[in-house]
Amino acid sequence: xxxxxxxxxxxxxxxxxxxxxxxxxxxxxxxxxxxxxxxxxxxxxxxxxxxxxxxxxxxxxxxxxxxxxxxxxxxxxxxxxxxxxxxxxxxxxxxxxxxxxxxxxxxxxxxxxxxxxxxxxxxxxxxxxxxxxxxxxxxxxxxxxxxxxxxxxxxxxxxxxxxxxxxxxxxxxxxxxxxxxxxxxxxxxxxxxxxxxxxxxxxxxxxxxxxxxxxxxxxxxxxxxxxxxxxxxxxxxxxxxxxxxxxxxxxxxxxxxxxxxxxxxxxxxxxxxxxxxxxxxxxxxxxxxxxxxxxxxxxxxxxxxxxxxxxxxxxxxxxxxxxxx
Amino acid sequence: xxxxxxxxxxxxxxxxxxxxxxxxxxxxxxxxxxxxxxxxxxxxxxxxxxxxxxxxxxxxxxxxxxxxxxxxxxxxxxxxxxxxxxxxxxxxxxxxxxxxxxxxxxxxxxxxxxxxxxxxxxxxxxxxxxxxxxxxxxxxxxxxxxxxxxxxxxxxxxxxxxxxxxxxxxxxxxxxxxxxxxxxxxxxxxxxxxxxxxxxxxxxxxxxxxxxxxxxxxxxxxxxxxxxxxxxxxxxxxxxxxxxxxxxxxxxxxxxxxxxxxxxxxxxxxxxxxxxxxxxxxxxxxxxxxxxxxxxxxxxxxxxxxxxxxxxxxxxxxxxxxxxx
Numbered sequence: 001x002x003x004x005x006x007x008x009x010x011x012x013x014x015x016x017x018x019x020x021x022x023x024x025x026x027x028x029x030x031x032x033x034x035x036x037x038x039x040x041x042x043x044x045x046x047x048x049x050x051x052x053x054x055x056x057x058x059x060x061x062x063x064x065x066x067x068x069x070x071x072x073x074x075x076x077x078x079x080x081x082x083x084x085x086x087x088x089x090x091x092x093x094x095x096x097x098x099x100x101x102x103x104x105x106x107x108x109x110x111x112x113x114x115x116x117x118x119x120x121x122x123x124x125x126x127x128x129x130x131x132x133x134x135x136x137x138x139x140x141x142x143x144x145x146x147x148x149x150x151x152x153x154x155x156x157x158x159x160x161x162x163x164x165x166x167x168x169x170x171x172x173x174x175x176x177x178x179x180x181x182x183x184x185x186x187x188x189x190x191x192x193x194x195x196x197x198x199x200x201x202x203x204x205x206x207x208x209x210x211x212x213x214x215x216x217x218x219x220x221x222x223x224x225x226x227x228x229x230x231x232x233x234x235x236x237x238x239x240x241x242x243x244x245x246x247x248x249x250x251x252x253x254x255x256x257x258x259x260x261x262x263x264x265x266x267x268x269x270x271x272x273x274x275x276x277x278x279x280x281x282x283x284x285x286x287x288x289x290x291x292x293x294x295x296x297x298x299x300x301x302x303x304x305x306x307x308x309x310x311x312x313x314x315x316x317x318x319x320x321x322x323x324x325x
Numbered sequence: 326x327x328x329x330x331x332x333x334x335x336x337x338x339x340x341x342x343x344x345x346x347x348x349x350x351x352x353x354x355x356x357x358x359x360x361x362x363x364x365x366x367x368x369x370x371x372x373x374x375x376x377x378x379x380x381x382x383x384x385x386x387x388x389x390x391x392x393x394x395x396x397x398x399x400x401x402x403x404x405x406x407x408x409x410x411x412x413x414x415x416x417x418x419x420x421x422x423x424x425x426x427x428x429x430x431x432x433x434x435x436x437x438x439x440x441x442x443x444x445x446x447x448x449x450x451x452x453x454x455x456x457x458x459x460x461x462x463x464x465x466x467x468x469x470x471x472x473x474x475x476x477x478x479x480x481x482x483x484x485x486x487x488x489x490x491x492x493x494x495x496x497x498x499x500x501x502x503x504x505x506x507x508x509x510x511x512x513x514x515x516x517x518x519x520x521x522x523x524x525x526x527x528x529x530x531x532x533x534x535x536x537x538x539x540x541x542x543x544x545x546x547x548x549x550x551x552x553x554x555x556x557x558x559x560x561x562x563x564x565x566x567x568x569x570x571x572x573x574x575x576x577x578x579x580x581x582x583x584x585x586x587x588x589x590x591x592x593x594x595x596x597x598x599x600x601x602x603x604x605x606x607x608x609x610x611x612x613x614x615x616x617x618x619x620x621x622x623x624x625x626x627x628x629x630x631x632x633x634x635x636x637x638x639x640x641x642x643x644x645x646x647x648x649x650x
Binding site (some may be wrong): 206233245 | 374387389431450451463466498501503505506508509510511524531532533534535536545547549551552553555556557558559560561562565566567568570571572573574575577578580581582583584585586588589591592595598
């Protein structure tokens with residue numbers, strides 16, 4: 001049976017949504033043993049259904065690296081350690097991203113010969129049946145061309161394993177589609193991938209086309225990836241506000257909403273970032289997933305399913321095979 | 326009277342939209358002398374209304390720097406030269422961005438002590454009455470901290486001059502709002518601006534918040550700026566497609582559209598990038614504006630108005646005063 005470590009604290013909505021998500025998962029499946037870390041009194045509903053570890057302390061959103069390492073009694077630290085010391089096969093948390101990255105990288109550790117871990121996420125595209133994997137979205141704020149080229153390689157493995165797809169298309173994010181485009185480290189990554197002559201490497205892609213359903217994987221350095229991720233979020237949020245405003249304009253538009261509601265709901269569901277399951281730290285020895293801080297029980301359950309999917313796809317094993325030799 | 330050089334060729338929709346835009350402008354104003362460069366036979370409608378210069382050749386979208394400089398008979402080259410040699414006060418083109426940047430920088434030249442020109446554009450925000458100026462959006466693909474800090478300075482001047490606003494808020498694009506966040510050159514720019522103790526410098530901003538109406542100016546290096554600009558465009562385009570799809574779902578949603586139409590049209594207008602007027606190359610001795618390649622007559626007219634606004638705001642003069650001493 002798979003063993004999943006769960007950090008029950010640190011999210012915006014408290015441990016209740018974590019408990020509800022696990023209970024809902026267990027109603028439908030019996031393939032996972034949950035190891036849940038949090039305040040015992042808040043986890044009572046999980047008694048006899050999961051293994052519970054008490055933790056009093058929560059990682060703060062602004063904690064620096066030293067504080068993070070010093071706070072041994074946090075639910076996040078204990079959950080990551082369950083994964084690091086081999087008890088669990090993966091870990092999920094909706095706490096601070098920075099702390100989760102630090103702990104996962106330092107305790108679960110990078111796969112041998114992996115230069116940097118990358119934060120990746122599956123994003124909905126125009127095509128309702130297709131996700132695009134983008135990485136690195138901000139585990140680093142500076143990367144070499146070699147690192148970015150490896151992000152592309154790891155992205156290809158992850159996408160192929162997750163979706164069982166033979167011919168994965170991998171692009172490098174750039175400021176144009178031509179071969180010579182890019183920032184200096186992007187150009188370096190381009191040359192490395194070209195030289196290795198990977199059939200899956202399709203060249204450069206502008207951020208404008210990342211969501212149009214063509215690319216399976218888009219690799220980039222962490223700083224530009226962060227700008228990409230968050231400007232997608234910001235623009236989607238602005239558009240949602242404007243759609244709401246459009247329907248509230250007058251009586252007619254309000255009636256229009258009543259008629260159009262089912263279509264609008266489909267759209268909301270289509271672009272819901274929770275569908276992607278969360279952000280995964282790619283390149284570590286175990287599956288480490290960071291769910292959205294504001295996850296509700298439904299989103300966190302998607303995160304759990306996603307994490308389990310990642311474990312079952314043997315992504316870490318495939319990456320180890322590739323790099324450890 | 327202001328003198329504006331217009332490149333009539335190179336846009337996706339030919340010179341007709343340029344002619345129509347100028348005619349429409351002249352119907353309402355008589356403050357500008359247009360110097361229009363293009364195929365004489367296509368500019369007949371402007372006879373006696375504008376000064377016409379014949380040019381046969383068009384700059385190609387893929388032309389490299391050397392080709393660009395060699396193609397002397399292009400409408401773009403001639404239009405930029407009208408500006409460079411002092412005949413006109415500004416120039417506008419909807420041709421190739423790369424060629425326009427090269428020609429403007431090399432012929433109109435940078436203001437003394439300006440390290441790099443930046444491509445800036447006004448973007449609609451959630452607030453219908455407010456634009457945000459973002460720069461550099463891709464004139465460079467690599468920048469130093471010093472250059473980025475100067476982009477922030479120039480952005481402040483441009484915004485203040487254009488909108489007559491005393492207390493302009495300027496932010497640096499970053500991967501977090503904390504002072505220590507950023508890519509290495511971003512951190513360097515942050516320190517330079519902090520040291521100069523500018524009252525308008527408000528710190529770092531994530532790309533997520535760029536469109537929320539808080540910032541007047543967001544400065545960044547050209548590579549990240551390009552990722553930012555184009556992911557906003559890509560996401561907005563995806564959302565527009567999904568809204569269309571939502572309304573086409575079934576008979577009810579189609580009826581819903583009929584009722585909600587006026588609100589949706591307002592929204593489209595609100596986010597129309599043409600409202601921003603085009604991209605301006607900031608830091609040159611004259612006003613150089615690049616209109617969208619796919620501009621129609623309405624968008625190009627907005628571009629003309631925007632360029633004239635820029636000239637009337639004495640932006641170049643203010644920048645020269647600031648830097649030439």
